[in-house]
Amino acid sequence: MCSDNLVTVLGNFARLNMTFRKWYPNLAVVARVRFDHDQEGVVVQRDVTRKGKLPGEHDNRVAGPQFRGGRMSQGPFRGPIYYDGPARQQRPRGGQMGGFRGPGPGPRVRFEDNYVHVTMNSGSPQDGSSHRRLWPNRRGDGQFDRDRRGAGGYRGGGGGGGGREGDGGGEDKRSWYKMIIPYGRKYDKKWLLTALQNLCSVPFTPVQYQIEGHKAQFYLEDACTANALCRISRQITDTEGYKVIVLMNPCPPPAILNTQLKPEDMEHLKQCMAKRFDGSQRALDLNNIRTDPDLVSQNIRAILSRKTFMDAVVKIIEENIPELVCLNLSNNKLYKLEDVADLISKAPHLKILNLSHNELKSEKELDRLKGLKLVELWLDRNPLCDQFKDQLTYISAIRERFPRLLKLDGHDLPPPIVFEVVTPTTTPPCKGSYFGSEEIKVLILHFLQQYYSVYDSGNRQPLLDAYHDGASFSLSLPSSQNPNRCSLREYHKHSRNIKRLKDPSTRFRLLKHTRLNVVALLNELPKTQHDTASFNVDVNTYTTTLLSFTVSGMFKEVDGKSQDAVRAFSRVFIAVPAGISGLCIVNDELFVRIATTEEIQHAFAASAPTPSSSPVPTLTAPQQEMLSAFSLKSGMNLEWSQKCLQDNEWDFNKAAQIFTQLKIEGKIPDVAFIK
Numbered sequence: 001m002c003s004d005n006l007v008t009v010l011g012n013f014a015r016l017n018m019t020f021r022k023w024y025p026n027l028a029v030v031a032r033v034r035f036d037h038d039q040e041g042v043v044v045q046r047d048v049t050r051k052g053k054l055p056g057e058h059d060n061r062v063a064g065p066q067f068r069g070g071r072m073s074q075g076p077f078r079g080p081i082y083y084d085g086p087a088r089q090q091r092p093r094g095g096q097m098g099g100f101r102g103p104g105p106g107p108r109v110r111f112e113d114n115y116v117h118v119t120m121n122s123g124s125p126q127d128g129s130s131h132r133r134l135w136p137n138r139r140g141d142g143q144f145d146r147d148r149r150g151a152g153g154y155r156g157g158g159g160g161g162g163g164r165e166g167d168g169g170g171e172d173k174r175s176w177y178k179m180i181i182p183y184g185r186k187y188d189k190k191w192l193l194t195a196l197q198n199l200c201s202v203p204f205t206p207v208q209y210q211i212e213g214h215k216a217q218f219y220l221e222d223a224c225t226a227n228a229l230c231r232i233s234r235q236i237t238d239t240e241g242y243k244v245i246v247l248m249n250p251c252p253p254p255a256i257l258n259t260q261l262k263p264e265d266m267e268h269l270k271q272c273m274a275k276r277f278d279g280s281q282r283a284l285d286l287n288n289i290r291t292d293p294d295l296v297s298q299n300i301r302a303i304l305s306r307k308t309f310m311d312a313v314v315k316i317i318e319e320n321i322p323e324l325v326c327l328n329l330s331n332n333k334l335y336k337l338e339d340v341a342d343l344i345s346k347a348p349h350l351k352i353l354n355l356s357h358n359e360l361k362s363e364k365e366l367d368r369l370k371g372l373k374l375v376e377l378w379l380d381r382n383p384l385c386d387q388f389k390d391q392l393t394y395i396s397a398i399r400e401r402f403p404r405l406l407k408l409d410g411h412d413l414p415p416p417i418v419f420e421v422v423t424p425t426t427t428p429p430c431k432g433s434y435f436g437s438e439e440i441k442v443l444i445l446h447f448l449q450q451y452y453s454v455y456d457s458g459n460r461q462p463l464l465d466a467y468h469d470g471a472s473f474s475l476s477l478p479s480s481q482n483p484n485r486c487s488l489r490e491y492h493k494h495s496r497n498i499k500r501l502k503d504p505s506t507r508f509r510l511l512k513h514t515r516l517n518v519v520a521l522l523n524e525l526p527k528t529q530h531d532t533a534s535f536n537v538d539v540n541t542y543t544t545t546l547l548s549f550t551v552s553g554m555f556k557e558v559d560g561k562s563q564d565a566v567r568a569f570s571r572v573f574i575a576v577p578a579g580i581s582g583l584c585i586v587n588d589e590l591f592v593r594i595a596t597t598e599e600i601q602h603a604f605a606a607s608a609p610t611p612s613s614s615p616v617p618t619l620t621a622p623q624q625e626m627l628s629a630f631s632l633k634s635g636m637n638l639e640w641s642q643k644c645l646q647d648n649e650w651d652f653n654k655a656a657q658i659f660t661q662l663k664i665e666g667k668i669p670d671v672a673f674i675k
Contacts (some may be wrong), residue, residue, distance in 0.1 A: 184216025
């Protein structure tokens with residue numbers, strides 16, 4: 001009788017299952033048969049559990065741990081599926097007659113986890129409800145399903161991502177976590193955050209709360225807080241009876257944090273870096289700067305792995321210590337070098353770099369720093385050091401990127417093999433002008449005297465007589481000169497640097513033809529005063545019908561925003577004989593650049609001595625020391641620094657105060673910062 005009933009029951013359930021599959025492809029009916037023995041004989045009991053969902057039904061499932069032999073989900077969580085609906089009865093194990101050993105519950109025990117329920121009306125926890133899972137915890141050791149562990153893997157009281165210490169497990173290498181609330185779109189933001197805050201054991205401040213698709217998400221910076229929030233997953237029940245699930249994923253800092261620092265924070269950071277700078281060695285020590293007492297007291301966390309702070313550090317280096325030779329960035333949790341790469345152009349003299357005790361995982365990150373001409377590099381205590389099979393492979397990979405390297409991690413390396421002269425050489429002294437003959441010398445000097453007397457007179461219209469009817473003129477600036485960051489803006493709009501200009505029509509437009517167009521352009525250029533004593537003349541070609549020579553020297557602007565700014569120039573004239581003893585220009589090429597500090601000091605020395613042209617040794621030793629310190633702190637060149645100190649009777653504090661006030665008011669010209 002029992003066998004016949006069993007066959008009949010199984011047949012009925014098989015047909016029922018096929019019918020449901022036909023109506024609802026995503027719904028399956030599973031028949032579970034269990035034999036319970038009592039005094040009357042064998043009784044067949046049935047338990048029907050549905051899997052899948054009806055059309056339009058809310059899917060309240062979440063992934064759990066991967067049990068051995070368990071069936072894996074094909075959904076986005078890639079783990080066994082837990083159903084948050086009615087609890088399914090646990091199949092009893094062990095014991096006689098299908099029951100449990102010893103006294104206790106009967107054979108149809110339900111496994112329950114006690115949770116606190118929160119309704120959307122109250123926004124606060126309520127007691128007295130229970131939460132039931134489909135599958136029991138098979139490990140039996142307190143390690144629950146994945147929504148309790150979080151994305152980083154929760155074990156007991158540890159933190160996400162395999163934490164190292166305490167309840168928070170240490171700070172993640174990327175230190176930020178994205179908290180995700182599936183189906184969070186349907187919840188009111190205030191209710192959701194209040195409910196989470198009421199249950200979370202650690203206070204938290206959500207950063208950049210936003211809705212993406214059906215989920216709500218925000219960011220937390222601290223691993224301990226993220227894990228504490230993840231542990232209250234499924235402890236909140238909304239008005240529809242669904243559990244609020246909380247997931248977390250380690251992530252880089254959100255983009256909203258990549259903003260400029262406040263001016264007061266920049267000033268504190270600048271003072272901290274000044275304290276850590278050794279002027280005698282031109283070395284800057286930023287080791288573990290996030291724990292610097294001066295910054296911590298101002299509530300500033302200088303985390304250099306964030307673009308905001310690294311950009312600020314690079315900017316301070318560029319403006320105050322571009323001559324930096326040694327930089328220590330150890331113990332700063334750097335996991336990328338993208339922002340450090342700006343030092344290639346901002347600190348071109350950098351030779352020693354310490355990146356030890358950071359989180360660099362691949363030597364490919366070093367490719368970003370290939371432009372640095374390093375002779376000493378420290379990389380020990382980075383994960384990338386463990387990726388090489390031996391020391392020779394490690395040295396070879398690093399030296400491939402830095403061929404000049406002489407020391408790695410404190411160990412001397414064999415001299416590099418390079419195809420260049422490595423022994424120091426001295427530049428031969430300049431021999432002055434070259435004319436070829438006395439006759440040519442007299443002709444050219446007479447021409448230059450007449451030409452520049454008109455050019456500097458303020459009215460350049462008479463220069464029409466110096467140019468041929470079909471003359472050509474072009475002006476160019478250095479290709480590396482940024483027009484927005486230098487004082488040559490008035491020249492840049494006419495610059496015809498063919499390395500920068502690729503458009504043929506633009507090149508042709510900037511090349512001026514006929515003497516009328518040439519002189520018209522010369523009238524648009526700033527008014528000048530040339531230092532004829534600085535002229536050097538080199539004759540390239542001379543025949544009876546053609547003369548080509550180059551003139552180089554110094555001039556300064558006499559009006560406009562860049563008044564008194566000293567420039568260096570080089571000019572190539574191609575001329576033909578005109579009249580009895582004159583020249584007529586057929587081609588004129590002018591090149592203008594910012595003068596160097598040494599050139600500024602020697603410019604106009606014969607005619608009008610200035611602080612820059614006065615010999616520095618005339619100052620006393622304390623004054624020279626004060627001048628160097630003021631120039632370093634203010635960012636001004638020596639000439640303007642000396643002017644500021646002299647106007648304030650060499651009172652350093654008073655001069656610094658006046659400088660700060662004038663800089664805020666924008667009254668200090670750009671030429672003061674040209675070094």
